[in-house]
Amino acid sequence: MSQPVIRCAIYTRKSSDEGLDQSFNSLDAQYESCASYIASQRHEGWKLFKGRYDDGGVSGGTLERPALKRLLDDIEAGRVQMVVVYKIDRLTRSLADFAKLVERLDAASCSFVSVTQAFNTSSSMGRLTLNVLLSFAQFEREVTAERIRDKIAASKQKGLWMGGVCPLGYDKHPDPQARTLVVNDGEAKTVTELFQLYDQLCCLRAVEHEVARKGLRSKHHIYSTGRVAGGRPFSRGQIYYVLRNPLYIGQIRHKEMTYPGQHPAIVSLELWERVQRKLMQASRSKRGLSKSQNPSSFLLTGKLIDDAGDRLTPTSTVKGNRKHRYYVSSRLTSGTKDISGWRLPASKLEEKIITLVAEHLAEHARRMTLCPDLPLHQMANLRDEVATFAAALKNLAGTELRDVIANVRLGDKQVEVHLNAAELAERLHIEVGELNPEITAIQVPWQIKRRGVETKIIIGDELAPPDSTLIKRLDQAHTWIGEMRRSVPLKMIADQAGVSPAYIRTRSKLAFLSPKIQRAILDGALDPKFTVNLIIGMAIPLKWDAQETLFLKT
Numbered sequence: 001m002s003q004p005v006i007r008c009a010i011y012t013r014k015s016s017d018e019g020l021d022q023s024f025n026s027l028d029a030q031y032e033s034c035a036s037y038i039a040s041q042r043h044e045g046w047k048l049f050k051g052r053y054d055d056g057g058v059s060g061g062t063l064e065r066p067a068l069k070r071l072l073d074d075i076e077a078g079r080v081q082m083v084v085v086y087k088i089d090r091l092t093r094s095l096a097d098f099a100k101l102v103e104r105l106d107a108a109s110c111s112f113v114s115v116t117q118a119f120n121t122s123s124s125m126g127r128l129t130l131n132v133l134l135s136f137a138q139f140e141r142e143v144t145a146e147r148i149r150d151k152i153a154a155s156k157q158k159g160l161w162m163g164g165v166c167p168l169g170y171d172k173h174p175d176p177q178a179r180t181l182v183v184n185d186g187e188a189k190t191v192t193e194l195f196q197l198y199d200q201l202c203c204l205r206a207v208e209h210e211v212a213r214k215g216l217r218s219k220h221h222i223y224s225t226g227r228v229a230g231g232r233p234f235s236r237g238q239i240y241y242v243l244r245n246p247l248y249i250g251q252i253r254h255k256e257m258t259y260p261g262q263h264p265a266i267v268s269l270e271l272w273e274r275v276q277r278k279l280m281q282a283s284r285s286k287r288g289l290s291k292s293q294n295p296s297s298f299l300l301t302g303k304l305i306d307d308a309g310d311r312l313t314p315t316s317t318v319k320g321n322r323k324h325r326y327y328v329s330s331r332l333t334s335g336t337k338d339i340s341g342w343r344l345p346a347s348k349l350e351e352k353i354i355t356l357v358a359e360h361l362a363e364h365a366r367r368m369t370l371c372p373d374l375p376l377h378q379m380a381n382l383r384d385e386v387a388t389f390a391a392a393l394k395n396l397a398g399t400e401l402r403d404v405i406a407n408v409r410l411g412d413k414q415v416e417v418h419l420n421a422a423e424l425a426e427r428l429h430i431e432v433g434e435l436n437p438e439i440t441a442i443q444v445p446w447q448i449k450r451r452g453v454e455t456k457i458i459i460g461d462e463l464a465p466p467d468s469t470l471i472k473r474l475d476q477a478h479t480w481i482g483e484m485r486r487s488v489p490l491k492m493i494a495d496q497a498g499v500s501p502a503y504i505r506t507r508s509k510l511a512f513l514s515p516k517i518q519r520a521i522l523d524g525a526l527d528p529k530f531t532v533n534l535i536i537g538m539a540i541p542l543k544w545d546a547q548e549t550l551f552l553k554t
Contacts, residue, residue: 003045008082008113009053010034011071013090017057027054030086037115038084049080060093062372063100064438072101075108083112145368145379152381155179156254159261164381165429167247168219169266181263188266190216194234194242195267195275202278204236211239223431230426235403237392237427243275244388253384299350299402300327306342307411314346342410353408356442357417358390364439371434385428410446417442466524473532474521477511480504506536514544517551526551 012030019025031052038048053067068091074080083105085091091112092098105112152162160179166172169191170181193216197207211234218238220231242248249272250265251258304312304327312327325346332341364370365386368379403423409416419440425432476497483493494501510532513521520526530551541547 003043005047006045006081007049007079008038008046008084009049009051009071009074009080010038010084011053011055011068011091012086013055013058013060013065013067015057015059020056025056027056030090033086034084034115037113046082049074059373060089060091062369062436063092063097064372064436072104075105075110078108081110083110085112085114087116088114153254156252157259159252159259159263161252161261161263162381164378164385165221166219167245168242169248170263180261183264183266187219191242191248191266194239195248195271198239198243198275198278199271202282204239204282207239208234208236227431227433229431237389240279240392241388243279244391246272248272255384255387298325298327298346300346300353300405300408303405303407305407305409307409310341312342312344312410344410353405353417356444357405357419360417360439360442361386362390364436369436370428370439371430372436373434382428382430385430389427406440413445415444415446466522467526467528467531470521470526470530470532470535473507474510474513474518477508480508481511484508507532509536509540512542513540513551514547516544516548520552 010031012027012034014020014026020027031054035048038046053071055065055067058065071080071083075083083091088098092101102112155162161172161181162179166181169184169187171184173180173182193214194207194211197210198204201207201210216234218230218232218234221229223229246253246258247261247263248265248267249269250261250263252261298314300312301314302311306312306329308329308331310329310331313330314325315328316323316325318324326343327346327349328343329341332343361370365379365383370382370386371379404420404427406418406420408418419442421435421437421440422432424440425435428435480493480497484490490501490504494504497504517526538550541550
């Protein structure tokens with residue numbers, strides 16, 4: 001009986017592009033070693049698959065690699081039965097990513113072999129060994145990252161500039177060994193003027209208009225790739241970022257701490273402190289003013305699309321002395337009756353989207369997947385940029401997010417937020433090509449829950465908050481039942497509570513719900529459709545299991 005043929009594909013990778021222009025480079029060395037190993041296994045039916053899968057200058061911290069994608073496509077098409085690599089870290093350094101790869105390989109009946117580490121995934125012992133080795137590879141990577149983060153923290157404590165894009169008002173020191181900044185006199189005048197304008201006007205919007213009138217521009221960057229960025233009119237978010245950056249009083253920020261820097265200050269300490277006080281006062285007053293009192297600030301105008309492809313239009317209504325803002329499907333604004341149309345409270349939706357984007361970026365920055373090919377010391381700086389940007393989103397009520405969001409698609413069970421990569425890269429002071437393309441699309445489950453006239457928007461794994469009204473009525477029901485058991489007349493209980501006896505009779509039934517249902521009410525796990533009015537109008541069974549079928553298994 002003839003030996004079955006096992007088609008073997010060789011995958012090679014190198015993290016940096018250094019030396020790849022040589023006639024014989026690291027990728028070639030890996031390929032030849034793997035080819036020799038395959039030739040030695042010819043008696044097992046191994047045969048070299050034509051074609052190369054080389055990822056040169058690509059990090060192993062991500063699965064977004066062109067050659068790897070081609071390889072996986074060929075595996076799933078049944079053209080490859082064995083993947084051969086020089087070392088396991090050439091395929092991936094992440095245990096989580098490896099688990100995903102093994103799942104896809106197993107589904108396609110494909111195995112994995114490392115020629116310098118004697119095992120393969122066709123056996124259970126090989127998979128165990130591989131997981132152990134990958135655990136150490138991931139541990140080594142994380143320890144290296146921790147060492148670099150500790151070094152950056154120690155350097156910033158000494159006031160050193162740890163690299164990245166230079167901020168407005170400064171340039172890199174001409175001596176590459178000097179880790180500090182020098183003042184750019186022309187840009188420093190712009191920085192000083194921004195502080196003075198806010199000191200006079202106390203309003204970011206007014207400062208933005210005045211800066212635009214004077215023709216002031218953001219810092220002009222020319223990257224090593226030749227790409228040009230900046231040199232554009234200031235947005236409010238950029239102005240806020242400048243006004244909150246302690247770099248301009250000669251300090252270096254690291255996370256929540258600041259340290260005396262080795263670079264000269266641009267702004268006096270007195271002016272800085274006045275501006276910070278006024279920013280805090282403006283922030284407090286803005287939090288005290290509800291968005292419904294400022295109906296012109298519709299953050300997501302023109303960005304929202306419902307599941308029918310219809311855009312949502314901003315609108316507002318007046319009830320008493322308050323204005324309430326909504327986003328409404330366009331087909332409803334013409335008077336058309338369509339139960340599939342959306343009418344969502346604007347303030348709640350905007351708050352959820354702001355929080356979703358801020359947490360999404362922060363999580364990718366924490367996992368170092370925002371720009372996976374950046375050197376680790378620059379990733380630490382990027383985390384600081386993301387933290388500053390996330391704070392700007394919340395402090396400015398999301399106005400900085402207006403240009404970053406491309407669109408938001410609202411489905412029946414899922415919301416998709418698509419970000420503008422170029423705008424996001426500019427806000428984070430990075431090149432758009434460095435940005436992980438996966439992070440520009442956010443997909444999370446969502447639900448619309450109604451409690452009477454109140455609408456709850458639940459995004460992702462967020463839980464609906466408990467119904468405080470229902471909890472209060474449940475507590476009253478137990479109090480009233482306790483008094484009745486002590487033979488207190490119903491009329492006396494009603495007079496003390498300031499309600500009618502009928503009111504107490506209808507609401508006391510809450511105390512006779514099963515313990516599981518009452519626990520669900522307290523935990524907020526009960527379906528929000530079960531309001532107080534709905535429950536007291538229902539015919540509730542006496543048996544607890546029947547009650548739980550009615551309330552908990554809908």
